[in-house]
Amino acid sequence: MTESTIVIDHGSGFLKAGMSGWNKPHTVCPNIVNYRPCRENPGPSSARRVLGLGIDIYHPDTFSYPIQRGRILNWEAMERMWSFVLETHKKEHEVSPVLFTEPPLRKPGDRRKTLEIMFESLCVPALLLADELEMSLYATGLLTGVVVDSGYGLTRVQPYYLGRPLQNGLKVLEFAGQDVSAYLKKSLFQDDSSASQMFRLHTADTVQMEQCYVPQDLGQEIDILQSLPAGSAVENTYHLPDGTTMDLTPMQRLAPEMFFSPEVFDLQVPSLSQALVDSIKTCEASLQPLILSHVIACGGNTMYPGFCTRLFEELAIKHLSSAKTMVRLGSTRKFSVWVGASVVAHLSTYKSQWITKLEYDEG
Template sequence: MAERTIIIDHGSCYMKTGLSGHQEPAVLTPSIVSYLPCKENPGPSHARRRLIVGINRKHSDNFSYPVQRSRIVNWEGVELLWSFVIQKHRKGQEFEDCPVLITESPFWEPGDRKKILEIMFEFLDVPSLLLADQLEMSLYASGLLSGMVVDCGFGLTRVQPFQLGRPLRSSGKVLELGGQDITTYLRQSLFKDKSDGYSLAQMETVNKIEMSQCYVPQDLADSLDLCHSLPLSIDKGNACWLPDGTKVELTPMQHVAPELLFSPQVFDLPMPGISQAILDSVTSCEDSSRQMLMAHVIPCGGNTMYHGFTRRLFKELAASPFSSNGTTLWVNPKRHFSVWLGASLVTHLSTYKPQWTTREGYMEGTRL
């Protein structure tokens, strides 16, 4: 392939994009679009309204996520986002005709792939395209060919065992559980708001709290007992300011909101936690591969960056009967970019060359 490839890892919350060969994506773009009123249509209907990337602060109630739980729900928004990042990376004659790699969600249907080819070749005029499985890319980023990839992102948590580069599909697990649910819990508990929508100010407040004050406890009961036994003044970072200027003290449960990933039942979410999903996946594999998988657990995704996440995951997996020979977590400090990093490696592998689709091949196929 070309010396440089534009890589687009389109998650439910962010797009990670950049040129292959680098150590991390160059641009993080919120996976958000907004419809703005225009002269022809000043009302709430989307018809004939102007679509922009990101959030317009003057009309901050009109933003949405075109990808939700890894499913594309707004093709117009996705096309705009892809066009935006491709043009950004095409600046300069050197990268004018770069091929494009898009990381692929497990929920994409054949019709989705057909639509992606149409957008890329007919509207964005890319020379060639590769759709690459996201979990497979994370495996390659780890430097391993066999192991258990555990991806915990904004919309989904996915567990997929691999053996010699081959996914054991029947043993994969998908939980509709991720950072989106942590955000929803914090927003609803802070603002006492049970609706699906939220304002820009609320979103910014919750994001700040998540990044600075939330963590995964090693033992939920012990952490709550400790928090309750301390006077609030002990923790000077316990307070936060709401958009209306109100000062509130965060509760112990708000601090440990990422516990939701391990104990969703505590938050009234009827599904197994991440550790149980891994053990269920291992149980469904052949006996001969279970010890190998437990010795090669590869956490990745933005939620794995929470303080305490990897220690808690190791603690729970190490207590399982499959860990008699030891559990090992392969922890990459850039694991929130694992999918993108693996895709960057794949663009230089000759073994993937037959999987690329060229514009000429696509156009020839549409004429048949």
């Protein structure tokens, strides 16, 4: 809309925000809030305690995620976080228009509540609600392809043709990064009940980022990891932040295999590659080769080493060997929703979809 549009992508795990026109968000913070005891309510009950952003180091076990599996559960927390973003990016004394991304399976009531908070409480002059997966598509500069987005709370697949979503192809899997984290927390600390929730979370997240990867062959990779000698260049010992060490099992390092073999982890959901194949097969037969030639991988989980190679192999070799498969990657693919929205904020083709405060008041 203007060069001063604030773009907010609020996922289950992280909030990404910044001014449109940039190639990455200015603000990236965990989507976590805490309720601290206050003078009026010093006890453990939740009634009217002080709401804070992030984890309070003095009350580390009081934090929660206001969005679960893409669904907003705590609107008070949402308003506080959005207010923080607007205040951070305010230019002089004016609030800029806001482009806000929302999940494909949004409920009408959620949209109404978002409008109410933005226009009545935060007084934004104009608002555009944009589909997350569509924004990821536009971040690549493509109009046709299939978006595979795997974030903290959800893994989703959506095919597009000439910029339009092929609705029957939408697949939503309720397993994602938080399930990898939960598996690691449970397996790493099963014999240690003394570790704080914050320490467990930090350790699991660090192991995810620094030690985990997707194998090309699970059985073969387990054999390799089990045979590693002590002191080898790649070893199974992880050094914790406090200086102690922890021996990682092969399955802990290979936890992202969950996306390709969920049954190994007792998850009753289809694999990501199977969901992708099922999605493409819902499309018209003549479109399938074209859509499969543009597989757009995005979201934080696609950053695991080996993830996209494994996805390509499962599609090209095991499922759709007759089609030409191209898995497209980008260096900022964990921010692809935000990047696409940053571009869309300046497109005149979306002009009619903006809602102004005047239109909201009159409606």
